[in-house]
Amino acid sequence: MKTDQKSILVVEDEEPVRMLIKEELEDEGYKVFTVKNGTEALAYLASNDVDLVTLDIEMPDLNGLDVAGKIREMKKPVKILILTAYSHYRSDLSSWAADDYVVKSSNMSEMKRKVKELMED
């Protein structure tokens, strides 16, 4: 049932945050799948395609940046958005496998804007 609906994989270890992001993005009309760590994310992506992946950095097993690197190795046309608790990663973005990043905040508008931008690329 392939539709025009864009799909997003949310990788987030903390359940409330995972849930919040899922609901916010579904409100925007995306099909959202969630996993709770990097290993699961890679497993999911091995058999499924999505348009965008949001990656938390601080996770118990794999670091979000490493996961991004591995996703890129899969050579899939997928956008990657990093969600970070820190606010100072901007200058190092070019060296990342990610396409963009956003500082986590209770205000989800910034995140949704970035997702939208990436989806329209």
Next chain:
Amino acid sequence: MLTNFEKILEIFNQNDFENRLKILSDLIRSMSGSVFVYLYVYEEEHKQLRLMFPSNNLKPEEYKIKIDDLNSELSSPFEYKEKMAIPIRERDKLIGLVILDAGKTLDSFQCVQIATLLKILLEDESNRATMSKLVAMEKLDNEIGTVSTNIDELYKKVLDFAVEVSNAERGTIWLIGDRELILSYTSGISQEEIIKRRIEIGYGMVGWIAQNKEPLLSTSSKIDPRATLDIFAFPVKSTIGVPIIRDNQLIGVMMLMNRKNTDFYRTYRHFDEFDLSLLVSIANRLKMAITQIELYTKLEKENEDLKKIQKQSEDYIKYQMEQVRLLNALQKILQALRHTQDMKNVYKIVLIGLTSNSGFKFNRALLLEKDEELRVLVAKEWLGPISEKEVPSAWKSAKADEEKYADFAHYLQEEALRVDLSGGLTSYANGKVFSYTGDYIFDRVINRSRIVHVTPMLTAQRGEEFSDLLGLLGVKEFVCIPLVGRRDVYGAIILDNKYTNTPITDDMIDMLGIFSESVGLTIESLKSYAELVDKTINLEKQRSSAEYFKDFLQNILENLDVAIMVVNRESVILEWNKKSSELFGFEKSKMINANTNILGPEFADILTVAQKVYDAKEAINLTDYNFKFGGKEFFLNMTFSPLKEQNVDVITGYIAMFEDVTRRHMLEIELRNRERLAVLGEMSAKIAHEIRNPLSAIGGFAQRAKKITNDDKISKYIDIILDEVKRLEKMVNQTLEFSRNEKHGNFVLSCLNQVVKDVVDTYFEKFQIQGVKIEFEKDEKDPCTKIEPDHFKEVIINLVQNAFEAMTGSGVIKIKTYSDDNYIYVDVWNNGVPIPPDKIESIFQPFYTTKTYGTGLGLAICRKIVEDEHYGKIKVKSDAESGTTFTVQIPKQI
């Protein structure tokens, strides 16, 4: 009778035996009337009658008439060959025979007369012979008396004499040897006639005499059983022999052989007792003469010995005199040395002394000096004539020079000053070097302080081992002496007699031994003296350097960055340096010699501590001592050290040192603060990160909740939640910003005017609405430097926002950029409520805030960015009149 008596007188008046016989025969002729008268004498030994007169006109067979041939009893006249023979008898003993013409005879009375006369005549003749022998003995005595001391000559003379006087044919003297008799002297014997020259004691007559030490008379050796005929090749008819005995010691035997037939009066041919006794007395004389000779020889020898002894003692006196002379010379040399301080002259005096005529008289003297470091001897000076040719003139002039001075020591001193030894012989030796380690000669001389006398024999045997030296000296004999002191050997001197070849005696060596030590000691004491002089000079130098040192110390003291105060036991200030004046404000002139009370009550505690050094006897240290003085607060490091007299354990005061460490102390406090903050920041970041996730969820769901509620009250509550979440999120962001590890972000060359203008533009309108005006005064030079633009902008934003928040109501915020050679400055000024002075130090501390909703991290972050990231400085000045100014200063060149 009268006629006969006259005849007798006439007979004895004749001095000749022949004449006496003629007178007797004339008497017989007149008595008998016979023309011819023949007078015979009877020889009992041969039983014959021997013709005595006349000795000629007769046939030889008529000389001897054997009585056995006569047919007569010989008691009365009888006819004999147509002549008349008349026997002459004396008391019935036949003594002679008279032969007369036939028919002529003598009567018995006449016969008695004739017999008496004949007997007297014979006896007289015998006596005369004896007399002549005795006279001869006297002659012998005289001769022996004048005989030389030569014992051979004596033996010979005595033997010849014995042979002659005894009418012997031959004579011998046998001297006793080693248990044998040796034929030592002969008379009338040719070499061919000798068969045996050595015989045993006891062999033959000679041996018998030697054995029995008795004289021996052989009437006829032929019939003596002791006669041995194998000694001589001639016939021995009779012998006499005597032992030669001295002091009961047999020394030999004298033998006479075969008596010559010359005595007419003798009625036999052999030696008789008289001959023997004569020989005995000759032997006695010989013995005496031998004794005399021996005595004389002995005397002579003693005399000789005496002369020898005399010579020896003369030599000894001479030797003694020479020794005394040498000792005196040595004394004078030492005396001259004592008046000299220059080592160069010392060595000259030594060399001159050893070679001069009044000194040791050596031909040449070579000085070798010891080089301790290289362990060699270095030839320095050599004194003496250069060549044989130069000798006479050199010595003549030296002698003349010497004689000008009465005193040898004086001469040595003057000569040493006058003479230059650098040329001459010295040029042959100068600089020559001889190792004294393992060297045959110098090892002994230097390392064992021995004198080495190299004799011609030693040179012949071992010369190869010191060929270098021999090559230089060109002699076969020399002596090398060390110059020995108590502490060391200073060198050596080589002496020789190249030109005179005078041997070097053991006595000279002994004397050189004394010389070597005395001169060595003198050199040592001179060297010690020189060292003493040096030390004295050094001491003088040290004294003046002590003055210098004192100034130097004073200088140091004055320039030290430490305050120094020296106080004595009576609490009087002895020293007060410049830094003390600077630190405490007291003039030096007032402090020196003042009591420590002058320092005032604030010092009381410090001085009490200082006093403790007297008991502690060691330095007391106080670190970071908080000292309030003259309205100021100091942190001081203090040290109180006991002041001790040099080398004496007496404390005469103390030295107080004050080091102002206030600045350092403050820096340390700040550093500690920062360390504390770093830890705090890290912790905060951790917490903040953990807070952010739940905060996002809370805020996120709150917003979702707000969207779906229509309840105003819930919506109002959700807004409160959202505001609080926003505040918490800001705090978390700032905390994370402050504590981030990344120090140097992306530095870009930026022009500060533009950076500041961006901020001003952002806030200009917003602030204007609230009545606050922003004025920006740009630096016309438009300074640019490398900065992290986002971070730097954040600093300006923070300062501008702070300024805005400080306002109550309307006001002005003035921003100004300016620069100098090294720095670019940004001033942010406001005229709002000033920061109280006691808070001014705290405003850069994190979490310090005066605002209700401030995080307290804004200025802390500013300082972190300016000072830690850009190596700049952020300062604040605030008071009621001039307002509050924050100044950011960043270097043009990082």
